[in-house]
Amino acid sequence: MAESDGLITIGVLARASGLTASALRFYDDCGLLVPARVDPLTGYRYYTEVQQERAALIRRLRAIEVPLESISDILSGDVERAERLLDEHVDELQRRARAAADLAAKIKRTLAVGSMDDRVALPAALLAEAFEQVRNAAADNREIPVLAGILLEVRANSLTLTATDRYRLSTRTVVSRDRQGSDWSVVIDAGDLAPIIGWLRRLDEIVAAPTDQGLLLVGEDAERYCPLIDEPFPDCRAVLSGxxxxxxxxxxxxxxxxxxxxxxxxxxxxxxxxxxxxxxxxxxxxxxxxxxxxxxxxxxxxxxxxxxxxxxxxxxxxxxxxxxxxxxxxxxxxxxxxxxxxxxxxxxxxxx
The missing domain is CATH 3.10.150.10 (DNA Polymerase III, subunit A, domain 2)
Structure with missing residues (x-):
């Protein structure tokens, strides 16, 4: 059988379509692109010129990871069904891409938290509750900026939160699940906590760490920064002990x-x-x-x-x-x- 008979060899089709010969043999075996003729003596596969277009379409569909069973349906000749299947496949690709991006972000956060020398892991809902309880004692005005904040102190196996406006003082201790590094303390702005409290209530665990950008809170789905107030906090321990x-x-x-x-x-x-x-x-x-x-x-x-x-x-x-x-x-x-x-x-x- 020769190409002059209107048929082309598998090698010619491979070069014309961008598929390898082994891929064409695979698509033959699964019934997706069956040769027009197979020489009974040599086993050589021969294709028509028209099959070049089908082979090229198969290559393009495989390039966007369309499953073989869907390719057969898409190439069946029903244009409306083909368009619907392609739209569904693209939607699935987008869903997987979002899921991959979310997972990659979680991995990056895990790596970032793991590199922090000072950090503490806490029950997220309990931290939200503690923020809610203590922040009411923070000052509403900025006459003395630090009194509009909450002091967070990490010691031993716990985090202590304290706020005072000079007329009230609230302090709450939350036992940590895990703690790495040395003792640390920061003063965060109580006025920015409302959306963070809502976010914390949806999580199981939170990791907190001090950074130059603020108090970093890393959860399973995202991270948040609490702005810091860079001023000395009143010595509330002395008030309580006195x-x-x-x-x-x-x-x-x-x-x-x-x-x-x-x-x-x-x-x-x-x-x-x-x-x-x-x-x-x-x-x-x-x-x-x-x-x-x-x-x-x-x-x-x-x-x-x-x-x-x-x-x-x-x-x-x-x-x-x-x-x-x-x-x-x-x-x-x-x-x-x-x-x-x-x-x-x-x-x-x-x-x-």
């Missing part, structure tokens, strides 16, 4: 107290005695059941100071440790003992 001895302790239900404060005038009075706790403002007076140990005492609070501290406490009960009317009151939650909040009483309105 608290006067507790003279009065009050244990009361949190929700009724919270409801009262949400509907009170700006300043409220706490009358604490063995019979319980009485909360009053300029127009109302309410008695709340409470367990009181120690001395009777009267306190005045600005609602804007006290209410956020009670909002962030967890559990049904609230404990107040009181040293004196002009000392910070320590608020603790029975179900969340590692959260400590200090709220400063105010002067009696008549004394101003």
């Amino acid at each position: 608290l006067a001895p507790v003279r009065t302790r009050v244990l009361t239900a949190r929700l009724p107290l919270l409801t009262l404060l949400e509907n009170s005038s700006p300043t409220v009075r706490f009358e604490i005695e063995n019979a319980g706790l009485t909360v009053s403002d300029s127009s109302n007076r309410h008695h709340l059941p409470a367990t009181v140990t120690g001395s009777d005492i009267d306190l005045f609070f600005e609602v804007t100071t006290l209410l956020p501290a009670i909002h962030t406490a967890l559990g049904p009960d609230l404990m107040l440790d009181i040293a004196a009317a002009d000392h910070p009151v320590v608020l603790r939650s029975a179900t969340d003992g590692d959260l400590t909040t200090l709220a400063m009483p105010t002067w009696h309105p008549a004394d101003r």
Whole structure:
């Protein structure tokens, strides 16, 4: 059989189509491109000129990784079905490309975290909760910039978060899952935390590390930076260790107290005695059941100071440790003992 008979050899077709001879033999064996004639004596395969176009199409389809079974359908002659199959295949390629890009990004983040000397791994939802609780004690204004921040301190197997606006102080400790490197501390801007808190709640674990760009938080799907405040933070350890001895302790239900404060005038009075706790403002007076140990005492609070501290406490009960009317009151939650909040009483309105 000669090419002059209108047929071409497998070698000619290979050169014309860009496919190898072995590929053409493979497509013959799977029925995708069957030769027009096979010499019974030599086994040589011969193709028609028309089959060059089919061979070229097969090469182009394989170049974009179309499966063999789909190629057969695409080349069947049904144009509408061929177009639909090609669109579906391209959609799948795009999905795989996105998945590969996401996986590559995760690998790069893993490599980046692994190269950091100082880092700590934490339960992400617990860190989000701690941010939410502590940030209410940060200052709303920038009169003293560092007071608008939260101090993060990594020591031993834990991360401690602290915020204060001079009238309130909240500190929370989160136990780490893993820790590498030395002790470190940074002050992050509390005003930028809302979207980060929402992101953390969707994750299982987060790795935190200090960098020149800010506090780096690396999760399973992305990374975030918390801007830093480059100023010395007040020595809150000294404040906590220097608290006067507790003279009065009050244990009361949190929700009724919270409801009262949400509907009170700006300043409220706490009358604490063995019979319980009485909360009053300029127009109302309410008695709340409470367990009181120690001395009777009267306190005045600005609602804007006290209410956020009670909002962030967890559990049904609230404990107040009181040293004196002009000392910070320590608020603790029975179900969340590692959260400590200090709220400063105010002067009696008549004394101003």
